Amino acid sequence: MPSGLENSTTLEVPATLIRKESGDRDRGVCIVCRGPLVQHVDSFYDTRFGIDGKYEVWRCSRCQLEQMFPVPAPAQLKSLYESHYNFGGEKGTLYTNLREWFFSSFLYRMWIRLDGDLSFHGRKGTGRLIDIGCNEGRGLQIYARNGFQVEGCELSETAAAEARDRGFIVHTHPVGEFTLSAPYDVAVLSNVLEHVPDPLQMLLDIRRILSPKGQLWISCPNSQSWLRNMFGRYWINWHVPFHISQFSPQTVTALMEQAGFTTIEIRQVTPALWVAMSIIAKVFAKKGQPTRQLRNPVLVVALLFLIRFAAFPVLWLQNMRGRGDGLLITASKA
Numbered sequence: 001m002p003s004g005l006e007n008s009t010t011l012e013v014p015a016t017l018i019r020k021e022s023g024d025r026d027r028g029v030c031i032v033c034r035g036p037l038v039q040h041v042d043s044f045y046d047t048r049f050g051i052d053g054k055y056e057v058w059r060c061s062r063c064q065l066e067q068m069f070p071v072p073a074p075a076q077l078k079s080l081y082e083s084h085y086n087f088g089g090e091k092g093t094l095y096t097n098l099r100e101w102f103f104s105s106f107l108y109r110m111w112i113r114l115d116g117d118l119s120f121h122g123r124k125g126t127g128r129l130i131d132i133g134c135n136e137g138r139g140l141q142i143y144a145r146n147g148f149q150v151e152g153c154e155l156s157e158t159a160a161a162e163a164r165d166r167g168f169i170v171h172t173h174p175v176g177e178f179t180l181s182a183p184y185d186v187a188v189l190s191n192v193l194e195h196v197p198d199p200l201q202m203l204l205d206i207r208r209i210l211s212p213k214g215q216l217w218i219s220c221p222n223s224q225s226w227l228r229n230m231f232g233r234y235w236i237n238w239h240v241p242f243h244i245s246q247f248s249p250q251t252v253t254a255l256m257e258q259a260g261f262t263t264i265e266i267r268q269v270t271p272a273l274w275v276a277m278s279i280i281a282k283v284f285a286k287k288g289q290p291t292r293q294l295r296n297p298v299l300v301v302a303l304l305f306l307i308r309f310a311a312f313p314v315l316w317l318q319n320m321r322g323r324g325d326g327l328l329i330t331a332s333k334a
């Protein structure tokens with residue numbers, strides 16, 4: 001059992017450490033270490049889909065992890081994903097057609113070298129790779145082309161069916177329920193860990209399915225991002241109610257060590273797309289209304305090029321300062 005977990009289930013939260021809001025309801029406990037959530041970061045509304053409601057982000061006093069509180073109940077999360085986040089929700093539009101073309105083009109391979117490879121699409125290699133949260137299987141095609149023997153894991157049946165149509169093996173049950181025929185050499189969690197209600201358990205489950213020298217590749221937003229300061233509650237990576245955790249290099253490293261991973265390396269990136277999305281949210285987002293401009297290909301592409309080519313020294317400098325918008329993390333099982 002990794003250190004720090006032994007007492008987690010029996011820990012009582014000292015009442016004096018629980019902050020009250022205007023004298024009313026108690027705050028919760030951390031989804032990782034069960035420590036008290038004491039520092040209120042801020043309250044947010046959804047700037048992408050126009051989902052109703054105000055969501056709060058708090059920080060754990062013990063492990064410092066920022067997290068949404070309260071976390072929606074599993075049934076509510078499932079319904080939110082099915083209504084707003086499902087691959088089946090958008091298909092065959094100009095935006096999705098252009099996106100499909102772009103991801104299979106030479107231009108994309110050049111772009112990720114320049115902009116940051118959030119999905120590890122530029123890595124070539126061999127061995128068994130599992131893409132956890134593989135969606136409709138676009139990444140699987142790229143990993144397979146790069147030399148890996150690939151499988152996917154996707155809880156959305158609609159998206160999994162699409163990936164299977166492309167010829168891939170896709171598991172639709174959680175990693176914790178896998179019965180292994182053979183361990184995996186690489187597990188990819190591209191923009192997934194921040195969505196997971198129990199990130200430590202997710203990492204423990206992944207470690208179990210990896211081969212002795214297996215690798216884990218993670219990407220997620222950086223809670224110390226310069227864009228978070230610049231855009232405040234319009235920062236696109238708050239992404240309530242879907243982003244449950246907000247990781248910093250320190251909190252994600254601690255979590256991975258707790259799950260037993262070693263050789264943890266972190267690089268910082270600021271993808272132009274994320275900058276563009278924060279700008280669009282800042283200009284157009286209105287509470288309770290979907291921000292349709294996030295799906296406007298002309299606007300998005302114009303901003304992408306403007307940001308990448310006019311603002312590249314700023315993006316580079318912020319990455320160097322440890323204030324990039326995204327984290328690329330690689331680690332080994334042993």
Ligand SMILES: [Zn+2]
Pocket residue numbers: 030031032033034035060061062063064065
């Ligand atoms: Zn904690």
